[in-house]
Amino acid sequence: MMAYVFIMVILLVFQSTVMELFKIGGIKPDLPLVFALCCSLVKGENMGAFMGFVNGILEDIVYGRFLGFNALIKFLTGYIQGYFTRDIFKGPAIITMSLTFLGTLVYNIIFIFLSLIFKEITNPWYFFTPIVLPSALFNMIISPFVYYAIVKIERFFDYYFNVKY
């Protein structure tokens, strides 16, 4: 678990610096979010919610105006992603991609909803085409790599623990 938190911290630092290079039309893929979504695909809704929470709370601390906003959104996103994909076979990359696409849409919908409640944005419909769709597409594209990386990490841990204990 701590290893995953550590990876999340690294990803967040990476996201707020190097990811600027991958910006197309002002939109960049959200690597930590994809990581959290893939975590909930691989390890279930509890892990997904936890990783979403860690991602959100770090984002709140470093860039937010108050604590808990992103944490709440990403926690919910991770949970929903894991809960509704429990019984789906997640082998092929196309399924990971579609689920990440849907997960990002869910994230953005919760985001818009809560932003309206906390008065962070004023016009929700304006953001749909310029932000929501492209970011979902970006996240979709990088998701198989992240998913594969997590599966590898899991295997590595299994191996490590098998050998050691």
Place this chain on the structure above:
Amino acid sequence: MRLFRSKRWWFLALILSVLIFTINFTAKNKDLFNRLGLPVITAISPAQKVLYTASLTIKEGFSTIPEMFALKKQNEELRKQVKELEQYKQRFLEYQRENINLRSMLGLKQRNFQYELEAAEVIGRDPGNWFNVILIDKGENNGIRKDMAVITDQGLAGYTISVGKNYAKVLLITDDRSSVSAMIERTRDNGILKGTIDPAPRGFVKMVFLPQEANLVKGDVVISSGLGGIIPKGIIIGEVVEAKKEPYDLMQYAIVRPEVDFQKLEQVFVIKSQNGNQGGSNP
């Protein structure tokens, strides 16, 4: 099983309500929020600084290759421009002297165009796509406080929204939540500059509450008006690219292209004081 399920939902509801409480609580207690954030930001800021600088260098590298061919021509043009600006500068200094004399004759207060600046480096950007917040590497220890204007050599970039010991968060003017009082330089019409709001395209800002009779032309320069007390008067913000009348309204609005290149923010200056007074809100 049923019990387990209901327990799970209770647990979820508990977490959600705790988070909502935290949002409300920290929104009201900024000090607590800053104290919580300090160790985390201090821990990750060196890594962020290195990575951000590295990625900007790479970005610059890629963009300079095609630029190199145009450089000679540009250089000549710039030399010409420098000469012209030198003349303008002389005239400006002349006017300034005259202004000081006339003001003293009329008994008006002296106006100082020189601000006390604090140079700071950008060490990170909002990881998401929604908001436009940057992190700079100077804070309370360098005399920076909340609500101070942040500029670059090109113009206004934003203002500080929260400050820690050695870092500050800056809300850029392109953020949806930002609003700055501004003025059309030529016509002296006042308005409010809002971040990306419909129908301004992303990266542009919208200037609202402009009077219906204001005669706006494409290319008009927008400067800060000094009303509102955060941003000093006369800082260049951008230029008008489109002006439109609001339907069924007595106002018109303008789409403004900011002068600052927000994609390449590297070094910024925080305006600590103007006219000899400290800017920013009182602690």
